[in-house]
Amino acid sequence: MANPILVIGSKNYSSWSLRPWLAMAAHSAAFDEVVIPLQMPDTARRIREHSPTGRVPVLRDGPVVIWESLAILEYLAEKHPDWGLWPADRGARAHARAISNEMHAGFRGLREALPMNVRRRYVDFAIGADARQDIDRVLQIWRDARNLFGRPAGGDFLFGPFGAADAMYAPVVTRFLTYGVPLDPVAQGYADAVMALPAMQAWMRDAAAEPEIAVYEK
Numbered sequence: 001m002a003n004p005i006l007v008i009g010s011k012n013y014s015s016w017s018l019r020p021w022l023a024m025a026a027h028s029a030a031f032d033e034v035v036i037p038l039q040m041p042d043t044a045r046r047i048r049e050h051s052p053t054g055r056v057p058v059l060r061d062g063p064v065v066i067w068e069s070l071a072i073l074e075y076l077a078e079k080h081p082d083w084g085l086w087p088a089d090r091g092a093r094a095h096a097r098a099i100s101n102e103m104h105a106g107f108r109g110l111r112e113a114l115p116m117n118v119r120r121r122y123v124d125f126a127i128g129a130d131a132r133q134d135i136d137r138v139l140q141i142w143r144d145a146r147n148l149f150g151r152p153a154g155g156d157f158l159f160g161p162f163g164a165a166d167a168m169y170a171p172v173v174t175r176f177l178t179y180g181v182p183l184d185p186v187a188q189g190y191a192d193a194v195m196a197l198p199a200m201q202a203w204m205r206d207a208a209a210e211p212e213i214a215v216y217e218k
Contacts, residue, residue: 004061007034007050011207013214014038015116015171017057018203020072023167025199027083037212070104073164085164092149096158096165099141103168110134114175117214118207125179135181138172142187156193170194 006024008017024031036046036056044054051058051067059066059075066075077085087093109130127135145158145165153160158169173194176183183191194200 002062004029004031004059005034006031007036007047007056007058007060009036009047009056010038010210010212011035011203012119012210012212013116014056015111015174016055016069018116018171018174019069019167020057020059020076022170022197022199022203023073023076023083023085023164025202026162026167026197027080029080037210039214040212068104070100070168073100073167077164084161085167087149087153087159087163092159095145095149096163099145099158100165100168102141103172107134107138107172110138110172110175114179114181115214116171116175117178118174118204120178122179127179127181135176138169139184139187142169142190143184146186146190150190156190158190162197166194170200 006021008014008021011017021033034050036043036050047056048054050056050060052065053067055067057067057069057072059072061075061079064075066072073085076083087096109128113128113131114125142158149159150157155161157163157166159165173191175181176191177195
């Protein structure tokens with residue numbers, strides 16, 4: 001049987017692509033990736049060849065086509081229950097899904113003010129009020145999850161072992177690193193655990209080797 005195919009955008013810039021890719025790579029899944037450089041003249045056409053929405057990521061698993069990062073994570077959780085992408089405890093699982101959906105649907109101020117760019121490191125970056133409000137909320141989410149679930153479970157991630165919620169928040173970890181966002185000890189420990197994942201390190205290496213430069217950097 002052929003490997004699933006994950007179609008993603010540039011690893012330096014595509015936060016949505018990182019989420020399912022990280023979930024799959026962290027569990028040593030066999031899959032093929034198609035990387036489509038963003039903001040190129042043929043980007044839209046190439047993505048449309050794979051995606052009904054004209055956006056990435058898209059997972060193709062035989063005849064099954066899934067778009068949207070969170071939907072892909074749900075598909076992977078059902079296909080690979082041994083990965084433990086969602087917590088086994090019902091209350092913890094509900095909490096993990098709630099904060100994952102919150103990330104999927106919100107935080108526009110953070111997204112717009114601090115776009116993903118894993119290659120860059122800014123010093124004294126000016127953060128506006130909308131983005132600051134989103135940052136504060138993310139840090140509260142991390143503290144609550146770690147204190148209520150992660151630490152009692154004995155792991156370094158939001159709910160103990162690495163899971164879908166961590167995949168959803170991993171791009172934010174990179175944003176905080178890129179823009180020098182100060183973190184409290186709990187958040188810093190969590191961010192360090194995410195960045196230490198071998199799969200995350202592999203993504204960072206690939207991103208560093210990409211030649212394309214986004215318009216906002218030029």
